[in-house]
Amino acid sequence: xxxxxxxxxxxxxxxxxxxxxxxxxxxxxxxxxxxxxxxxxxxxxxxxxxxxxxxxxxxxxxxxxxxxxxxxxxxxxxxxxxxxxxxxxxxxxxxxxxxxxxxx
Amino acid sequence: xxxxxxxxxxxxxxxxxxxxxxxxxxxxxxxxxxxxxxxxxxxxxxxxxxxxxxxxxxxxxxxxxxxxxxxxxxxxxxxxxxxxxxxxxxxxxxxxxxxxxxxxxxxxxxxxxxxxxxxxxxxxxxxxxxxxxxxxxxxxxxxxxxxxxxxxxxxxxxxxxxxxxxxxxxxxxxxxxxxxxxxxxxx
Numbered sequence: 477x478x479x480x481x482x483x484x485x486x487x488x489x490x491x492x493x494x495x496x497x498x499x500x501x502x503x504x505x506x507x508x509x510x511x512x513x514x515x516x517x518x519x520x521x522x523x524x525x526x527x528x529x530x531x532x533x534x535x536x537x538x539x540x541x542x543x544x545x546x547x548x549x550x551x552x553x554x555x556x557x558x559x560x561x562x563x564x565x566x567x568x569x570x571x572x573x574x575x576x577x578x579x580x
Numbered sequence: 581x582x583x584x585x586x587x588x589x590x591x592x593x594x595x596x597x598x599x600x601x602x603x604x605x606x607x608x609x610x611x612x613x614x615x616x617x618x619x620x621x622x623x624x625x626x627x628x629x630x631x632x633x634x635x636x637x638x639x640x641x642x643x644x645x646x647x648x649x650x651x652x653x654x655x656x657x658x659x660x661x662x663x664x665x666x667x668x669x670x671x672x673x674x675x676x677x678x679x680x681x682x683x684x685x686x687x688x689x690x691x692x693x694x695x696x697x698x699x700x701x702x703x704x705x706x707x708x709x710x711x712x713x714x715x716x717x718x719x720x721x722x723x724x725x726x727x728x729x730x731x732x733x734x735x736x737x738x739x740x741x742x743x744x745x746x747x748x749x750x751x752x753x754x755x756x757x758x759x760x761x762x763x764x765x766x767x
Contacts, residue, residue, distance in 0.1 A: 503686060522723065526678065526718050527679075561715075564723060565724050568724070569727075
């Protein structure tokens with residue numbers, strides 16, 4: 477394959493990955509709107525965001541100017557994963573024990 | 581927030597032996613400092629002016645990490661072999677988890693049967709427990725909702741299927757990352 481073809485292939489793969497990522501973000505949002513309670517909504521948030529962000533970062537990866545930037549993208553995913561999963565656990569814990577604020 | 585009592589009393593007891601305590605503290609301090617410095621470098625880049633924010637942030641991160649970890653002094657040795665087995669599993673399960681939740685909420689009628697199930701993990705290392713708790717929430721259909729007295733309350737989108745085999749599989753993989761081997765069947 478010559479160089480323009482390779483660039484075109486990379487761009488097509490990137491666009492497909494980004495579209496897939498957007499799909500899971502939308503699915504996560506639909507989940508928050510349609511699911512009935514705090515626990516099931518947390519499911520939608522943690523899983524759909526994990527996969528959505530992963531796919532979008534994967535789409536950006538071939539366009540990273542250097543390896544440093546690629547590491548940064550990967551690191552962003554790991555940090556959001558840790559933050560999201562830990563946050564979901566803490567929200568669920570407070571809701572379950574009923575000792576948080578603003579509980580219905 | 582409740583004020584927490586100081587948890588570093590084991591160091592106060594060793595005030596007499598100054599130099600070994602100091603070197604032990606340095607040994608606990610330095611790896612964290614290096615880790616957070618590297619993290620900041622990756623996030624903010626090499627621009628020197630970023631250290632105006634970066635230096636205090638790195639120091640605060642190091643100190644709070646030390647303070648939170650000092651309750652249980654443990655040998656944290658991540659096993660590369662265990663990590664290499666865990667990562668592909670984690671990626672595959674993340675994809676399954678995302679597809680699972682998307683397919684449940686995008687139907688004309690949301691297909692869920694939510695409920696709780698208790699699970700008692702056999703992991704010893706505190707870091708392994710944190711990884712286990714966080715991984716449960718990223719696995720298809722499960723969310724770690726609470727952990728009390730060594731028992732995890734797992735919330736499931738579909739309580740109809742038995743969660744225990746999946747949880748045990750995840751627990752074994754997490755155990756291997758921290759060098760703990762768990763038997764095939766829950767004893």
